[in-house]
Amino acid sequence: MRIDKYLWCVRYYKTRSIATQAIQKGHVTVNGQQAKASREVFPTDKISVRRDQINYMLTVLDIPANRVGPKLVDIYRKDETPAEAFEHLELLKLSKEHYRARGTGRPTKKDRRDLDEYGMDTDDNDEE
Structure with a gap:
C-alpha cells in the first residue's frame, strides 16, 4: 500500500x-x-x-x-x-498564554510602558 x-x-x-x-x-x-x-x-x-x-x-x-x-x-x-513530545506541546501552549491573553488586542500605551520598564530592569541587572 x-x-x-x-x-x-x-x-x-x-x-x-x-x-x-x-x-x-x-x-x-x-x-x-x-x-x-x-x-x-x-x-x-x-x-x-x-x-x-x-x-x-x-x-x-x-x-x-x-x-x-x-x-x-x-x-x-x-x-x-514518547510522552515527552506531548508534554512539550503543553508547555508551548502555556508559554503562549503567559505573555498576553488571547483576544485582548494590541497593547495599550500603559502596557507598552510596563514592557519598556521591564526591559530596563533586566538591563540594569546585567550591568551589576
Whole structure:
C-alpha cells in the first residue's frame, strides 16, 4: 500500500491529498529515509510523522484494506510516540498564554510602558 494511502487509512490525515502534501513537504520519513507519496509500506516499517509540532513515531503492524474506524486503528499500527513530545506541546501552549491573553488586542500605551520598564530592569541587572 502507498504511504499516503496508509496514513489516510489509519487516520493521521483527513484526506489523501493532505497526506500527499505533508509527504512532499518532508514531514514523513520511513525507516529513517525521506519518503515519497508513492512509496510502498510493509509490516514492521517504522514511520515518523511530524504534525502539530509533534514527531509521531509509529510501527506498521498490518495493512488495512480500506480506511478504518478510530477504534480499529490500533490493529494496524503501534504508536511509539514518547510522552515527552506531548508534554512539550503543553508547555508551548502555556508559554503562549503567559505573555498576553488571547483576544485582548494590541497593547495599550500603559502596557507598552510596563514592557519598556521591564526591559530596563533586566538591563540594569546585567550591568551589576
